Amino acid sequence: MKARDVMSPIEAYLSTDMPICEAVIRMRNVKRQHGLPIKGMLVKNGKGEIVGILSIKDIIRAVIPSYLSPDISLFSWEHMLEQMTDRAKNKVVGEIMTKDIVTINSEAALMVCADLMVKKGLQRLPVTEENGQIIGMVYMRDIYDFIADLLTREEKADGTC
Amino acid sequence: MAPVETAHGAQLLVMDASFYMACAIFFIALALIISEKIHKTIVALFGASLVLILKILEQHEAFHLEEFGVDWNVIFLLIGMMIIINLMRPTGLFEYIAIRSAKLGRGEPIRIMIIFAVITALLSALLDNVTTVLLLAPVTLLIADALEVDPIPYLIVEALASNIGGTATLIGDPPNIMIASKAKLNFMDFIINLTPIVIIMMVVSIVIIKIVFGKKLQARDELKERIMSMDEREAIKDPVMLTKSLVVLAIVLVGFVLHGFFHYEPATVALFGAGLLLLLSGTHEPHHVLAEVEWPVIFFFIGLFIMVGGMVKVGAISMMSQEMLALTKGNLFATSMVIMWFSAIASAVVDNIPYVATMNPLVIDMAREMWPHLSGTALLQHADLMPIWWSLALGACLGGNGTAIGASANVIVVGMAEKAGHKISFIKFIAYGVPIMFITVFISMIYIWLRYYAFA
Numbered sequence: 001m002k003a004r005d006v007m008s009p010i011e012a013y014l015s016t017d018m019p020i021c022e023a024v025i026r027m028r029n030v031k032r033q034h035g036l037p038i039k040g041m042l043v044k045n046g047k048g049e050i051v052g053i054l055s056i057k058d059i060i061r062a063v064i065p066s067y068l069s070p071d072i073s074l075f076s077w078e079h080m081l082e083q084m085t086d087r088a089k090n091k092v093v094g095e096i097m098t099k100d101i102v103t104i105n106s107e108a109a110l111m112v113c114a115d116l117m118v119k120k121g122l123q124r125l126p127v128t129e130e131n132g133q134i135i136g137m138v139y140m141r142d143i144y145d146f147i148a149d150l151l152t153r154e155e156k157a158d159g160t161c
Numbered sequence: 162m163a164p165v166e167t168a169h170g171a172q173l174l175v176m177d178a179s180f181y182m183a184c185a186i187f188f189i190a191l192a193l194i195i196s197e198k199i200h201k202t203i204v205a206l207f208g209a210s211l212v213l214i215l216k217i218l219e220q221h222e223a224f225h226l227e228e229f230g231v232d233w234n235v236i237f238l239l240i241g242m243m244i245i246i247n248l249m250r251p252t253g254l255f256e257y258i259a260i261r262s263a264k265l266g267r268g269e270p271i272r273i274m275i276i277f278a279v280i281t282a283l284l285s286a287l288l289d290n291v292t293t294v295l296l297l298a299p300v301t302l303l304i305a306d307a308l309e310v311d312p313i314p315y316l317i318v319e320a321l322a323s324n325i326g327g328t329a330t331l332i333g334d335p336p337n338i339m340i341a342s343k344a345k346l347n348f349m350d351f352i353i354n355l356t357p358i359v360i361i362m363m364v365v366s367i368v369i370i371k372i373v374f375g376k377k378l379q380a381r382d383e384l385k386e387r388i389m390s391m392d393e394r395e396a397i398k399d400p401v402m403l404t405k406s407l408v409v410l411a412i413v414l415v416g417f418v419l420h421g422f423f424h425y426e427p428a429t430v431a432l433f434g435a436g437l438l439l440l441l442s443g444t445h446e447p448h449h450v451l452a453e454v455e456w457p458v459i460f461f462f463i464g465l466f467i468m469v470g471g472m473v474k475v476g477a478i479s480m481m482s483q484e485m486l487a488l489t490k491g492n493l494f495a496t497s498m499v500i501m502w503f504s505a506i507a508s509a510v511v512d513n514i515p516y517v518a519t520m521n522p523l524v525i526d527m528a529r530e531m532w533p534h535l536s537g538t539a540l541l542q543h544a545d546l547m548p549i550w551w552s553l554a555l556g557a558c559l560g561g562n563g564t565a566i567g568a569s570a571n572v573i574v575v576g577m578a579e580k581a582g583h584k585i586s587f588i589k590f591i592a593y594g595v596p597i598m599f600i601t602v603f604i605s606m607i608y609i610w611l612r613y614y615a616f617a
Contacts, residue, residue, distance in 0.1 A: 065306065066580040067299040071256055074395050075300075077307055077387040084306075 003113050004106040006146060007127045007136030008032050014043045014054055016094030020062065023054060023093050036141070040124050042134065043097045050134055052097035055123065062096040063088045103128045106135060110146065113138050176476075183217045183471040187519075190468060195511060202457040205464025212471040222470065228522075229470035231463050234342040234428045235335075239289075239462070240454055241431025242332060245409065246292050247453045248438050252403040253396040258284075259300035260393035268385025270310050270378035274318055275367050277301060281319045282326025282363050286333045286356075287414070290323040290570040291455075298577045307387040308380040313583050317593045318370060320574040321562050325366065325601060327570075328558035329359035331427060332417065335462075336508075336517040336557040338427075343521040344541045344550050347421025354551050358608045362559075362601045369600070402442060409438040465518045473522045482526040491531070493545050494614050497552040498606060500524075504556025505602045509563025509594075517557050524549055548613035555605040562598040565590035 012030045014023050023041075030038050040055030063085045068076075088096075103126045104113055113125055117140055127136045155161045190208035194201045212218050222229045249255075262280050266272035277297065284293040297319055305312030327334035331341045331351040340346065397403060416430035439447055472478050489495040500520070507516050528535075528546050535543065561568030565575050565587050571594070575585045 065302065066582075067302040067577065069299065071253060071396065071398070072299050072303055075256075075260060075303060075391045077390070080306075 001110040001146070002106065003104050003108045003110065003125075003127045003138050004136070006110065006113075006142045007106070007138045008142070010042060010126075010134065010137055012041065013050070014041050014093050014097075016043055016045045016051060016092065016097070018093045020059065020088060020091050020093070020096065024059065027056075032139075042101075042126060042137075043093055045094070050101070050126075052094070052099045053101050053124075053126070054093055054097040058096050058098055062091055101126060103134065104138065105130070110143065114143050114147075117143065179215075179217050180475040180477060182215055183212065183468075183475040184477050186211050186215075186217075187468050187472050187477075191511070191515060194515065200457070201512070202461045202464065205461045205468065207464075209464040209467035212467050217471040218467065218474055222474070223467045226470075229474050231466040231470075232339065232342050234426050235338050235466075236459060236462060237428035238332065238338055238342075238426075238431045239335070239459060241428060241433075241435040242289065243292075243454045244435035244450060245406075245413065245431070245438055246288055247450050248402075248442055249406040249410070250296070251398060252400075252406055253398040254403055254406070255284075255296040256300060256396035257393050259297055259304075260391050260396060263300075263304050263388050264391065264393065266388075268308065268380065268388035270308055270380050271371065271375050273304060273308075273388075274315055274374060274378065275370060277315060278318050278322040278367065278370065279363065281322040282329075282359075285323040285326035285570075286329040286359075287410075289332075290327045290334060290568065291573055293323050293326075294319055294570045294573050295577075298574055302577070302581050304388060308384050310378055310380060311583075312581070313578060313585055313589070314374060314378075314593075316574045316578050316583075317585065317590060320568070320571045321594065321597050322363070322366070323570045324558060324561045324568050325359060325362050325597075328555060329356045330417075332431075334558045334561075335514050337554050339514075339517050339521060340550055340554050341427065343525065344546075345538050346542070346550070348417040348427065349421055351554075352418075354547070355554060358555075358605060361608075362604055365600065365604065366597060369597075405441045406438060409434050409441065412437070462514065462518075465515050469515075469518045469522065472519070473526075478519070478522045479526045482523045482530065485523065486527055486530060493549065494610070496527070497549045497609055497613075500549060501552035501556040501602065501606060501609065504553055505560030505563070505598060508557045508560030509567040509598060513557040513561055513568065517553065520553055520557070524553060544617075548609050551613075552605070552609055555609070556602065559598060559601045559605065562594045562601070563591070564594060567594065567598075 011032070012026065014026060018026070027038055027041060030041070032038055040053060040057075042050050043052040043054055045051045063081065065084060102116065102120055102122060104116060106127045106129060116122065117125055117138075123140045125138045126134045127138055129135050152161060186208050190204050193199050193204045209223070213220055213223060218229055224230055258280060259277075262276045263273050266276045281293055281297055284297070298316060301315050301319060302312050305315055324334070328337070329351070331337050331346070331348045333351075337351060337355075341348075341351065413430055413434035416425070416433065417427060420427055420430050439450065442450075444450065469478075485496065485499070489499055504513075504516065504520065507513075524546070525541065527549075528540050528543060531545075532540055532543055540546075561571070565571050565585065571590065575590065578585050
């Protein structure tokens with residue numbers, strides 16, 4: 001199995017100048033195959049080039065002030081998260097997206113995908129052609145499903161295997 | 162070749178290829194450091210390696226001679242203190258102090274600003290300035306958000322206070338560490354000569370803060386309540402290690418106070434503290450504590466010392482010191498004032514570490530010109546030379562306040578503010594920094610005149 005065998009097509013993109021709230025709405029409305037929700041999308045700039053990726057983690061990160069650390073967030077106050085969310089409202093996708101996109105070649109083995117995603121903590125991996133063009137996306141979920149199917153081949157009716 | 166001794170013991174300068182090479186390496190390196198095109202540590206190390214490859218200095222001169230080589234006293238004092246701080250940081254002490262201070266100000270924005278300025282100055286006198294602002298700036302940003310006030314004035318005031326506070330002690334700021342090592346001055350010399358004037362500067366600065374910000378900074382009562390409901394005790398992560406750290410820190414401070422008396426170098430005291438705290442911490446993995454030592458800073462010093470050593474050996478520094486003496490016609494008061502103001506202005510635009518590394522041998526050379534029959538501490542601590550050392554320390558440390566790039570603490574604060582979404586422009590920093598720099602250097606000038614010339 002290769003990356004191209006499990007990847008899903010990419011149907012929609014975000015743009016760099018989109019405000020955070022619009023990105024949230026877009027992400028909420030776009031669904032991938034089988035109606036699964038999407039929690040991260042590629043970002044295009046004004047010229048239509050792919051320049052980043054925005055996930056729900058990036059959105060949460062955009063709300064957290066840079067100076068916080070587990071030592072200091074102890075001293076947050078009631079409604080600080082609301083206050084900071086309000087402050088982040090005016091940010092645009094281009095400011096908060098992840099700019100270094102980790103991609104995988106479409107011919108790469110599924111094992112490489114699995115290893116890369118776990119080691120780098122990625123939920124989705126854009127798949128590229130030889131020429132660098134992105135042609136699809138491998139989701140953590142799809143790799144899991146593939147493994148889960150293998151693990152449950154001998155599943156019995158009572159839930160044991 | 163090195164300067165040639167004449168029959169009268171005076172040095173005759175031979176401007177040969179080594180002379181020009183040493184100067185070229187040093188000034189090109191300085192230009193590269195200022196341009197920030199290449200990291201300063203890389204510039205310094207490569208420059209130093211050229212000094213050795215070209216045989217301007219022999220390796221044993223660079224590694225083992227006090228006059229030309231690496232000042233290991235400075236290096237190990239820095240490393241020792243960095244290890245102690247790295248071990249203390251995770252205990253939560255600094256967050257505790259910051260939150261406690263904010264509560265001491267009862268959530269009142271202006272009080273908090275003043276208390277933070279004082280705490281920053283105090284901590285900077287004992288730790289290095291960068292560490293102090295690195296530890297306090299995040300809490301400052303949090304408190305400013307809690308009070309819904311602009312954090313920029315707080316952060317700039319802290320950077321300024323850290324540079325002023327750092328001036329007070331031998332270990333407060335790298336220029337002082339370097340001066341102490343070269344002039345063989347001890348911790349108490351700094352306490353007696355610099356701390357009093359630094360306290361006066363802090364008082365003046367607080368009055369200025371109060372006048373400038375007193376009315377501007379206001380917070381609603383419910384926001385102050387956010388501060389008052391923080392429980393600083395939660396910050397303490399490891400009370401056992403905290404106790405050990407405080408004991409070791411106390412030993413180190415007592416060690417510094419007494420090192421002159423017992424004839425220990427400050428580096429010995431710091432290394433003892435570092436070794437003791439590492440032992441007490443019970444860690445089996447010293448790797449991460451040691452890895453967190455700021456090696457780029459340490460290697461910057463090492464490279465710099467070798468490059469400056471090259472300049473000393475070829476006689477370039479002694480040429481500069483003769484120029485300086487000619488300029489002030491041997492008048493020592495004029496010399497110390499020129500050094501103070503020149504140091505301040507130079508340090509506002511250039512890193513004060515290479516500046517002081519160059520000035521130290523220059524001052525010593527000047528002393529040799531003036532008192533050729535003296536040597537050792539009789540020469541280095543000649544009563545007439547002391548105000549020059551203090552002028553150099555005051556100018557170099559306080560000059561750092563002038564611009565956003567004048568001192569490492571400023572660079573850190575500006576960087577952290579920008580990351581948090583509060584851009585501090587170069588001009589904005591100057592608007593705070595330059596007046597404070599001029600006021601503090603002016604106070605220093607009057608102090609030097611009164612204490613060492615008028616009532617000497």
